[in-house]
Amino acid sequence: MGLTYQSVGIPATREMFNVKVTDNRSVIALAGNPNTGKSTLFNALTGLRQHTGNWPGKTVLQSKGSFIYKGREYTVVDLPGTYSLLANSVEEQVARDFICFAKPDTTVVVVDATCLERNLNLVLQVMEITEKVIVCVNLIDEARRKKLNVDIQKLSELLGIPAVATAACTGEGLPQLLDLISQVVCGDLKPKPKLVHYSSELENAISKLEPKIKEVLGAELNSRWVALRLLEGDKTLIESLEKFYSQEMIKATREVLA
Numbered sequence: 022m023g024l025t026y027q028s029v030g031i032p033a034t035r036e037m038f039n040v041k042v043t044d045n046r047s048v049i050a051l052a053g054n055p056n057t058g059k060s061t062l063f064n065a066l067t068g069l070r071q072h073t074g075n076w077p078g079k080t081v082l083q084s085k086g087s088f089i090y091k092g093r094e095y096t097v098v099d100l101p102g103t104y105s106l107l108a109n110s111v112e113e114q115v116a117r118d119f120i121c122f123a124k125p126d127t128t129v130v131v132v133d134a135t136c137l138e139r140n141l142n143l144v145l146q147v148m149e150i151t152e153k154v155i156v157c158v159n160l161i162d163e164a165r166r167k168k169l170n171v172d173i174q175k176l177s178e179l180l181g182i183p184a185v186a187t188a189a190c191t192g193e194g195l196p197q198l199l200d201l202i203s204q205v206v207c208g209d210l211k212p213k214p215k216l217v218h219y220s221s222e223l224e225n226a227i228s229k230l231e232p233k234i235k236e237v238l239g240a241e242l243n244s245r246w247v248a249l250r251l252l253e254g255d256k257t258l259i260e261s262l263e264k265f266y267s268q269e270m271i272k273a274t275r276e277v278l279a
Contacts, residue, residue, distance in 0.1 A: 034265060035123045038098075039077060040085065046094040047206045050120060052147060053131035054140050055102035058159040060084075062131055062189040063099040066199075076115050090199050093206070098125070106146045108257040120150050121242060122265045126206045129198070131157045134164035134171050134186065144180065148214035149246045154182045155201050155212070162188040181215035216245070226252055241266070 032042040040048060053059040064071075067086025076083045084099040100119060101112035108114040120128055130147050132140035137158070144156050158171055177184035183201045187194030204210035218224065227248045234251075235244040250258045 031124050037077065037265075038119055038123050039074065039083065040096060040098060040123060043094070046087075046096055047126040048123065049095050049097045049202060049206075050100055050123075050125035050128040051097060051131060052100045052116060052120070052128055052143065053102060054104050054133070054143060057102075057131045057133045057140060058189050059102060059131040060099065062129075062157065062159060062187065063097060065189045065192060065195060067097055079111055079115060081111055081115050091203055093203070095202070095206075098123075103143065105143060106150070107253075108255060114257055114261070117150075118261050118264075120147060122261070124151070125153070127153045127155060127202050129155045129157050129202065131159050134158045134161045135167055135169060137171065137176075145217055148180070148182065149216060149249070150243055152212050152214055153205055154214060155198070155205060156180060156182060156184045157198055158184060158186045159189055161186040162191065162193065179215070182212040183210060223252070238266075 035042050035048060051059055051063055063084065063086060066088050068088070070088065071084060071086040073082060073084050075081065081101055086097045086099070088095050088097065098119065100116040103110070103113045103116050106113055106117040106120070108117055119125070128147055128151060130144045132144065144154070148154050156176065158173060158176070161171065164171055171186060173184050173186050183205065185194055185197045185201055187198055189195070201210065205212065219227075227245060230248040230252065231244045234247050238244060238247065247258070
């Protein structure tokens with residue numbers, strides 16, 4: 022049968038994504054739309070401590086780096102720039118699978134301060150998968166030049182997750198971002214994402230399917246999010262489950278769908 026997520030846990034799953042695992046090392050995922058300054062932020066956090074290659078089995082570039090903050094080591098994984106996690110492309114599937122199955126200790130979603138509305142779609146999708154989310158409002162210097170004011174505290178309250186304003190190219194806000202990452206990783210700060218509520222018809226379907234999914238997957242994945250994806254007919258999720266979970270679990274999942 023081979024090793025599966027169920028039998029070997031998160032460390033081995035992370036190594037399947039070519040992410041080194043040690044006792045004093047936390048994993049941070051950087052997600053974001055293209056052109057939000059995500060790569061600039063990645064460079065600012067990791068400096069010369071970087072490595073590039075391909076995602077396992079994909080032709081998509083994988084960039085990893087590291088830094089040390091308050092005595093703890095962090096591996097930063099720069100996910101492909103995507104507009105969503107609906108797995109309509111290889112890049113979206115890679116980003117989704119890493120957040121789902123590698124379970125980063127924190128996912129930082131980088132958004133463009135000059136066009137928040139377009140970028141928040143991805144933030145909401147990440148929040149449906151994991152609670153450990155920080156929204157990094159980057160390019161805040163560009164927003165100021167355009168006379169745009171972003172109320173970071175209000176944004177944090179509306180989303181239920183920590184938010185910080187940065188200008189990665191100058192280093193503005195990076196100390197605050199590092200502090201938020203440390204707090205979330207260490208459990209001193211526990212985000213409570215405010216999830217999207219859909220139509221009554223869809224919510225009713227979710228409520229019927231979610232208990233069955235939770236019975237099969239337990240706490241391995243967010244059962245509400247899985248229900249949403251299955252209701253939309255996302256076959257790529259089943260394919261990913263087959264990579265990381267046991268055959269018994271896959272069989273039970275298919276029975277739920279029958």
